[in-house]
Amino acid sequence: MRAVKVEHMNNDIINNIGLNHYLILAALLFVTGMAGVLLRRNIIVLLMSIELMLNSVNLTFVAFSKYLGILDGHIMVFFVMTIAAAEAAVGLALAVSIFKRFNEVNIRFFEHLKG
Amino acid sequence: MNHSLLMALLILAPFVGFLINGARYKKHSANVAGVIATAAVAISFISAVLLVLDLVAMPVESRKIAVSFFEWMAVDKFKINAGFVVDQISAIMILVITGVGTLIHLFSVGYMHHDKGVAKYFAYLNLFIFNMLLLVLGDNLLVMFVGWEGVGLCSYLLIGFWFTDKEKAAAGMKAFVTNRIGDAAFLLGMFVLFITFGTLNFSELNALAPTVAEASWLGAVTLGTLFLFIGATGKSAQIPLYVWLPDAMAGPTPVSALIHAATMVTAGVYMIVRLNPLFIMAPNTMMVIAVIGAATAVFAATIGMTQWDIKKVLAYSTVSQLGYMFLACGVGAFGAAMFHLMTHAFFKALMFLGSGSVIHAMHEEQDIRKMGGLKKYMPITHITFLLGWLAIIGMPPFAGFFSKDEILAYAFNSPFGSPVLWAAGALGATLTAFYMTRLMALTFWGKSRVPSDIHPHESPAIMTIPLIVLAILSVIGGWIGIPHVIGEHLGHIPNMWEHWLHPVISPIPGWQAIDHTTEWTLMGVSVGLALISAIVAYQFYVKAPETPKKIAESIKPVYNLVYNKYFVDEAYFGGIINPLVNISRNTWYYIDVNFIDKMTYWAGDLMRGMGSMVRSVQTGNMQQYAMYIGIGVVVALSFVVMR
Amino acid sequence: MTADAFLFWFLAIVTLVSGLSVILLANPIYSALCLAMTMVGVSALFVTLNAYFIAGVQLIVYAGAVMVLFVMVIMLFDLKKDLQAFTRGILSGALKIASVGLLAGLVVGAIAISTGLLAEKTTDNPVTMGTGMESTKALGNILFSKYIFGFEALGVLLLVIAVGAVALARSKGGTHEQ
Numbered sequence: 057m058r059a060v061k062v063e064h065m066n067n068d069i070i071n072n073i074g075l076n077h078y079l080i081l082a083a084l085l086f087v088t089g090m091a092g093v094l095l096r097r098n099i100i101v102l103l104m105s106i107e108l109m110l111n112s113v114n115l116t117f118v119a120f121s122k123y124l125g126i127l128d129g130h131i132m133v134f135f136v137m138t139i140a141a142a143e144a145a146v147g148l149a150l151a152v153s154i155f156k157r158f159n160e161v162n163i164r165f166f167e168h169l170k171g
Numbered sequence: 172m173n174h175s176l177l178m179a180l181l182i183l184a185p186f187v188g189f190l191i192n193g194a195r196y197k198k199h200s201a202n203v204a205g206v207i208a209t210a211a212v213a214i215s216f217i218s219a220v221l222l223v224l225d226l227v228a229m230p231v232e233s234r235k236i237a238v239s240f241f242e243w244m245a246v247d248k249f250k251i252n253a254g255f256v257v258d259q260i261s262a263i264m265i266l267v268i269t270g271v272g273t274l275i276h277l278f279s280v281g282y283m284h285h286d287k288g289v290a291k292y293f294a295y296l297n298l299f300i301f302n303m304l305l306l307v308l309g310d311n312l313l314v315m316f317v318g319w320e321g322v323g324l325c326s327y328l329l330i331g332f333w334f335t336d337k338e339k340a341a342a343g344m345k346a347f348v349t350n351r352i353g354d355a356a357f358l359l360g361m362f363v364l365f366i367t368f369g370t371l372n373f374s375e376l377n378a379l380a381p382t383v384a385e386a387s388w389l390g391a392v393t394l395g396t397l398f399l400f401i402g403a404t405g406k407s408a409q410i411p412l413y414v415w416l417p418d419a420m421a422g423p424t425p426v427s428a429l430i431h432a433a434t435m436v437t438a439g440v441y442m443i444v445r446l447n448p449l450f451i452m453a454p455n456t457m458m459v460i461a462v463i464g465a466a467t468a469v470f471a472a473t474i475g476m477t478q479w480d481i482k483k484v485l486a487y488s489t490v491s492q493l494g495y496m497f498l499a500c501g502v503g504a505f506g507a508a509m510f511h512l513m514t515h516a517f518f519k520a521l522m523f524l525g526s527g528s529v530i531h532a533m534h535e536e537q538d539i540r541k542m543g544g545l546k547k548y549m550p551i552t553h554i555t556f557l558l559g560w561l562a563i564i565g566m567p568p569f570a571g572f573f574s575k576d577e578i579l580a581y582a583f584n585s586p587f588g589s590p591v592l593w594a595a596g597a598l599g600a601t602l603t604a605f606y607m608t609r610l611m612a613l614t615f616w617g618k619s620r621v622p623s624d625i626h627p628h629e630s631p632a633i634m635t636i637p638l639i640v641l642a643i644l645s646v647i648g649g650w651i652g653i654p655h656v657i658g659e660h661l662g663h664i665p666n667m668w669e670h671w672l673h674p675v676i677s678p679i680p681g682w683q684a685i686d687h688t689t690e691w692t693l694m695g696v697s698v699g700l701a702l703i704s705a706i707v708a709y710q711f712y713v714k715a716p717e718t719p720k721k722i723a724e725s726i727k728p729v730y731n732l733v734y735n736k737y738f739v740d741e742a743y744f745g746g747i748i749n750p751l752v753n754i755s756r757n758t759w760y761y762i763d764v765n766f767i768d769k770m771t772y773w774a775g776d777l778m779r780g781m782g783s784m785v786r787s788v789q790t791g792n793m794q795q796y797a798m799y800i801g802i803g804v805v806v807a808l809s810f811v812v813m814r
Numbered sequence: 815m816t817a818d819a820f821l822f823w824f825l826a827i828v829t830l831v832s833g834l835s836v837i838l839l840a841n842p843i844y845s846a847l848c849l850a851m852t853m854v855g856v857s858a859l860f861v862t863l864n865a866y867f868i869a870g871v872q873l874i875v876y877a878g879a880v881m882v883l884f885v886m887v888i889m890l891f892d893l894k895k896d897l898q899a900f901t902r903g904i905l906s907g908a909l910k911i912a913s914v915g916l917l918a919g920l921v922v923g924a925i926a927i928s929t930g931l932l933a934e935k936t937t938d939n940p941v942t943m944g945t946g947m948e949s950t951k952a953l954g955n956i957l958f959s960k961y962i963f964g965f966e967a968l969g970v971l972l973l974v975i976a977v978g979a980v981a982l983a984r985s986k987g988g989t990h991e992q
Contacts, residue, residue: 073822078863079925081826085833085852087918090801092837094794094910095900100842100888104849107880108833111856114872118865130953131961133868137875138968142975144880148887149982155891163793170791795906801913808920812927 078119085112099154099161103147110140174225178238178255181218181265182308184211185300192294201289205280208293212276212300216269223262231674234259237310248369254310256373259675260444263509264307267516271433272300274637278524279425281634282531292332292423299325303434307441312361312371315442319357319406322435323350329430330422339421346415353405353412360398364449367391373445380448393453399446400460403439408490409467409497414740416490420482424527427482432489432523433516440496440512447505448677457587461501465582465595468494470737472602476609477734480537481526484610488563489519491599495578498596502588503679504581506672510652511574517648518562518571521641525556528634529614532627539610544619548627551635553615555642560611562645564604564701573649575600576694580654583693586681597697604701608708617713656690822862829855846884853877867950 085108092105114133121129155161188211192204226236239254257265276296283289302325306318324347331343365371368379383392403409408416419431430436443450443460450456468491475487492515499508530537532549546553562571579600583593621627629635652668653661711719723730732738832855835848853876860869900907957965 070823071816071819073819076925077822077826078859080922081829081859083918083921083925084830086921087914088830088833088837090917091911091914094798094801094914095907096837097794097900098842100884100891101837101845104836104845104884107849107876108836108852111853111876114868115856115859118860118863118868121865122863127949127953127956130865130868131957131964133865134871134957135964135968137871138972141875141880142971144883145975145979146982148883149979151887152890152983161891166793167791169793170789794910798906798910798913801910801917805913805916805920808917808924812920812924 075119075123079116082112082115082119085109085115097162097164099151099163100148102163103144103151106147107140107144110136174222174236175238175240177218177222177225178236178257178308179240181215181222181269182255182301182304184214184218185297185304187211188297189294189301192290192297196288196291196294198290199287201280201284201286204290204293205276205283208297209273209276209280211297212269212273215300215304216266216273219262219265219269222257223266226257226259226262234674239310243313249365251311251313251371253314254372255308255314256310257308259672260441260509261307263513264441265304267513268300268303268307268434271516271520271641272296272429274640275425275429275433275520275524278428278527278634278637279423281631282425282527283423286423288332292329295325295328295332296426296429299329299430299435303438306438310373312364312373312376315445316354316357316361319402319438320354322430322438323347323354323406326350326419326430326435329426330419332422332426336421342415342418342421346419349412349415350405353402355402356398356405357402360395360400360402363391363395363398367395376446377448380452383452390453392449393455396446396450396453396456397459399442400439400456403442403497404463405439407436407439407493407497409439409463409494410470413467413471413490414743417483417486417736420480420486424482424523424530427486428520428523428527431486432519436489436493437496437512437516440493440500440508443497443500444505444509444676447500447675450500451503451677451679454587457501457503459501460497461582461587461592464494464497464499464501465592465599466494467491468498468599469595469602470494472599472606473733474736476602476606477730479540481529481539481542481610481614482523482537484539484606485519485523485526488603488607489515491603492519492563495575495596495599498582498592499578502581502585502592503682504578504585505676506669507574507577507581509672510668511578514562514570514574514645514648517641518559518645521555521559521638521645522563524634524638524641525552525559528552528630528638529627531630531634533621534625536622536625539613541620541622542614543617543621544615545621545627546615549629551629552638555635555638556615557611558642558645560607562649563607564705565600565698566701567698568646568649570645570647570649572698573652573654576697577652577654579697580685580690580693584683584685584689585679587679593693597700600697601700601704604704605708608705609712612709612712617716654690656687818862822859825855825858825862829859842888843885846881846888849884850877850881853881864949867953 089105089107089109089112092108093102096102096105114136117129117132117136121127121133151161154166158165188208191207195204198204222236226234229235236257237254238256239252241253242250243253244251276293279292279296283292286292299322302318302321304318306315306322309315309318327343327347330346331340334340334343361371364376367383368376370376370379380392383390401412405412416431416436420427422430450460471487471490471494475484475491478484478487492511496508496511496515499505499511528549529542529545529552532545532552533542536542558569562569565572565575567573579593579596582588582596583590652666653664654666658664658666735741829852832848832852836845836852839845839848853872857869857872857877860866860872
């Protein structure tokens with residue numbers, strides 16, 4: 057009897073895709089992005105990790121939007137997407153300036169705030 | 172005239188003089204500065220005369236002019252007004268201060284004619300008169316104390332007037348510091364009296380006094396008056412705080428005349444006479460005062476016999492005569508003390524000014540071994556000095572005779588006195604006659620020992636006129652206090668002095684009037700002793716100058732002891748001053764430098780170290796900062812979730 | 815397993831693996847390509863959530879424009895291999911990974927605790943109802959009525975960004991004047 061029940065519950069989690077699944081996926085994407093920000097030294101890769109975090113947030117918003125049945129989540133995604141794109145553009149412009157000035161994009165050379 | 176206006180003029184005229192001369196302190200003109208200063212004091216003198224005339228016109232029961240200008244402090248029960256009182260005692264004082272003061276200002280115009288800082292000098296003199304008037308006119312101990320401190324300050328400024336000479340500056344400092352020790356005692360006395368009586372006002376204190384007769388040493392009145400007396404020993408140069416007065420001769424001679432003969436040094440006597448109802452109630456204090464007064468009189472007289480500087484002789488003479496005044500206070504003869512104060516002011520100021528005239532003529536030479544036979548060159552100075560000499564040795568009918576004999580009579584007869592005290596006083600009188608005659612002989616009489624490059628001449632009129640006026644006062648000044656024994660034979664001349672002071676002097680408990688025969692005997696003995704002493708001194712110093720030298724040789728150790736002022740200054744330095752300096756120095760080094768400074772450095776280093784530690788968080792590594800943010804988010808979230 | 819379930823799991827795995835590759839690969843070009851893959855995966859996930867319009871916009875804006883921008887810039891730098899691609903220091907690295915892991919755990923835990931608090935709307939759900947066109951129409955409606963202010967503000971923002979990016983990356987370098 058017990059084995060059947062466990063299988064039932066397992067099947068439930070695997071088969072019944074609910075809000076939790078999407079939210080956990082988004083959380084995992086988010087922490088992946090955060091790990092990238094903390095661990096990688098190339099400026100470009102840093103910016104890409106930030107994009108990853110923003111994407112995970114988008115996923116969360118849309119999941120909630122479907123779950124609650126309102127469209128405001130989609131609007132939020134709109135805004136987030138726009139701003140993320142804008143921020144990527146500016147960030148890349150900055151990276152280009154830095155490269156022109158220092159000929160390096162590895163942030164281990166930029167510890168000027170030390171002290 | 173309005174009493175408030177007169178009182179304000181009296182007190183403030185010298186202060187205005189101080190301000191004007193002080194503002195012009197760089198000017199060199201002695202005449203202008205002198206005129207301003209003398210005019211200021213003369214205005215004070217005229218106001219004083221007018222006030223006293225008004226006072227005389229009042230009936231005896233209410234003989235007091237009291238003016239209160241404003242309320243100075245009022246803290247709970249402690250109320251002090253800026254109040255001033257002219258009554259019988261302060262009337263005498265203000266006349267002496269402003270009168271003798273005006274004469275000395277006139278003298279100074281001549282004496283300080285060539286000095287560069289003459290405007291500053293006159294400013295200080297005026298400031299002194301102002302403070303002295305505050306002292307004598309104040310109606311409570313605190314206003315008196317303001318004046319007390321003020322005259323101490325002016326004394327310092329004037330003694331060290333030629334401050335570029337280190338010794339003179341040191342003399343000024345010695346005077347001030349010694350005075351301060353006395354002032355500390357004065358303050359303690361004020362505290363004790365305030366705690367006991369709740370007031371510092373003279374009339375209130377004197378009214379409350381008869382309720383507290385005391386016999387013990389630790390009673391409040393005894394302690395309070397004892398402390399006040401110690402303050403008086405500082406200001407009036409008695410044992411043990413007299414050491415500043417001989418050194419104070421470093422100042423200009425008119426300053427010595429005014430401050431250290433006639434006025435400031437009498438402040439202590441004045442204070443005791445003011446509070447005489449209180450002092451009468453403390454027999455132990457009276458005994459202390461009488462003993463110290465008599466001891467000082469004899470002690471200083473012995474030192475005066477060996478000194479060679481004309482001003483030092485007069486200085487020790489002043490200490491000795493002040494001893495007489497304290498002796499009088501100690502035996503209850505307050506009126507006699509005031510009388511001697513006044514006569515002493517006349518003849519001592521006269522002799523100081525006379526010595527100033529001599530020093531001026533001798534081109535700043537002060538050693539009497541280099542003088543002699545000056546009477547030919549300076550007749551006026553000689554005659555006036557002679558009159559002062561006769562007064563101080565107590566020859567009738569000059570002023571000193573009446574005042575000194577009254578003191579000796581009271582010392583013998585009063586319940587507070589004793590024959591021993593009288594004997595000490597008589598001994599002091601004998602010694603006084605000796606050293607004053609010695610001074611006269613060595614300076615004016617006999618063969619001239621003046622060095623050939625100095626040509627002494629008489630001083631100008633501006634200096635001799637004050638001498639003449641003071642000489643006249645030395646002659647007639649005693650005649651307002653002729654005792655009954657003499658007065659009844661001269662057509663019932665009353666003792667005006669005693670009548671004037673009668674309402675404000677407490678009667679001595681247990682006083683019995685002195686027997687006439689005894690009084691005549693005492694007078695005869697003291698005059699006789701003085702006469703013999705003077706003749707002996709004349710013999711020694713005019714007729715046979717080798718004799719004193721031989722006597723000094725034969726008692727060489729004793730002579731050395733007295734000549735070196737009994738090594739008192741050295742004892743003070745070795746026993747008190749140097750140990751204190753050493754303690755200060757050690758405290759500075761071991762505690763301040765080694766310990767406290769090290770503590771502060773350590774605190775600073777600690778801060779710097781902590782700063783470095785915290786600084787290590789700022790690595791400039793952006794990812795570390797991001798990590799910190801992340802950790803913060805984790806912590807915050809965990810709080811939210813765990814709730 | 816049902817079809818949607820299988821679709822979800824497949825897409826989830828693809829997205830996650832691409833995401834991890836973004837941060838783990840040393841060559842930045844490979845990272846960029848993997849990020850593009852992640853974007854596509856997320857877009858597909860949007861489709862499974864009935865957000866068709868958003869899925870399209872994701873593909874166009876993110877995978878189409880932003881990633882191209884990234885690749886262009888990487889090409890500009892001509893980096894073949896990153897020296898010292900990852901942060902140095904074992905301790906700090908461990909600390910970083912630990913904090914990240916904790917965060918993940920917390921979020922997942924929070925989700926697990928708090929689900930069941932929200933009521934799922936199944937009827938009258940404008941998202942799931944109808945074909946893609948109706949929800950898009952409703953989206954446009956809301957955008958231009960309720961969120962009009964944000965919409966306009968975004969327009970201004972984009973203008974500022976355009977100007978700023980040009981100013982920053984000019985040939986003479988940044989905002990320095992000649």
